[in-house]
Amino acid sequence: MATKKATTKKKVATKAVKKSPAKKVTKKTVAKKAVKRPAAKKAVIKKPTSKKPAVKKSTAKTSKKIANKSPKVDQYGLEKDDEFYGLYFAKSTKKGLVEVKPCTFSLMYWWKGLLGYPDMIEISKNSNTAMLQFESTFGGGDSGETELTEQDVLDIDHIIEVDEEEMLVSLYSYVPIPIPNKVLGAIELSVLNINPETRYGSLEICTTENEDGETEHFLRYRAATYLRGIKSGKVEAIENMVTNGSEFFGLALDAMCVNKSIKKWLLS
Numbered sequence: 001m002a003t004k005k006a007t008t009k010k011k012v013a014t015k016a017v018k019k020s021p022a023k024k025v026t027k028k029t030v031a032k033k034a035v036k037r038p039a040a041k042k043a044v045i046k047k048p049t050s051k052k053p054a055v056k057k058s059t060a061k062t063s064k065k066i067a068n069k070s071p072k073v074d075q076y077g078l079e080k081d082d083e084f085y086g087l088y089f090a091k092s093t094k095k096g097l098v099e100v101k102p103c104t105f106s107l108m109y110w111w112k113g114l115l116g117y118p119d120m121i122e123i124s125k126n127s128n129t130a131m132l133q134f135e136s137t138f139g140g141g142d143s144g145e146t147e148l149t150e151q152d153v154l155d156i157d158h159i160i161e162v163d164e165e166e167m168l169v170s171l172y173s174y175v176p177i178p179i180p181n182k183v184l185g186a187i188e189l190s191v192l193n194i195n196p197e198t199r200y201g202s203l204e205i206c207t208t209e210n211e212d213g214e215t216e217h218f219l220r221y222r223a224a225t226y227l228r229g230i231k232s233g234k235v236e237a238i239e240n241m242v243t244n245g246s247e248f249f250g251l252a253l254d255a256m257c258v259n260k261s262i263k264k265w266l267l268s
Contacts, residue, residue: 074086076102083232083233084234089102104127106235107130130161131159135157136246137154140153147255148254148263156175158173169224173249175219183261184217187256194256198251200223201248202222203220205218
C-alpha cells in the first residue's frame with residue numbers, strides 16, 4: 001500500500017444554479033397574554049367558609065417543579081446552549097419558501113459560505129432530508145512512490161445526504177464508471193484487504209440496475225457523521241468529514257492500483 005497521501009484536486013459541477021436570496025434568520029418569541037383577575041365577590045352566607053390559599057400555593061409550587069424538569073429545547077429539539085438554538089432558517093425556491101433545518105443549514109453554510117459555490121442543495125418538501133451532488137477530479141502524487149502519478153487523473157462523483165430526524169450527514173463518493181465483470185473479483189478482494197486499514201469510512205461495491213434493466217456494479221466510498229450532541233462546530237464537522245473522506249478514498253484508490261488491471265479500468 002502506498003504510504004504517501006494522494007493529492008485531490010476538486011472540480012465544481014458546471015451546473016448553473018441561481019443563488020438563493022439571503023435566508024431569513026428570526027428568533028421565535030412567545031407573547032405573554034395579560035390575564036385580568038376577576039374582582040373578589042363578597043360572601044353573603046352567614047356561615048363562615050374556609051378559604052383555600054394554601055391549596056393554591058401548593059399547586060403553584062407543583063407547576064414550577066414540573067416546568068423545571070422539562071428540558072429547554074426549541075422546535076428542532078436543540079438545547080439552549082446550541083449554536084442554532086431558537087433560530088429559523090428558510091430559502092426561496094420556485095415552489096416557494098422552504099424551511100432549512102439545522103443539519104441542512106450546516107451543509108449549506110459549508111458549501112456556499114466557506115467554499116463560495118452556487119446553491120445546489122435539494123431539500124425535500126417536509127425539509128427532513130436534503131441532498132447535494134457535485135463532482136471532483138482526483139489526481140495521483142508526484143513523489144514517484146505512488147501507483148497513480150500526476151498524469152493519472154480521474155473524475156469522482158459525490159453525494160452528501162442529510163437526515164434531519166437522525167441528525168446524520170452521509171458522504172458517498174463514486175467512481176462513475178461501472179466495474180467490468182473481468183475485474184470485479186479483483187476489486188472485491190482489494191476492498192476486503194483495504195477496509196481493515198482504512199481508519200475513516202469504508203469502501204463498498206454498490207449494485208444497481210441501469211435503464212435497460214441490466215445489473216451494474218460501482219465502487220464507492222462511504223463515510224458519515226452525527227451532528228446530534230454537537231453544540232458548536234456542526235459546519236466544521238461536515239468539512240472534516242469531506243476532507244478526511246477525500247484523503248482516505250484517494251489512498252484506497254492508489255493502493256488498489258497495485259493491481260494493473262484495476263488501474264487500467266480506473267483510467268479507462
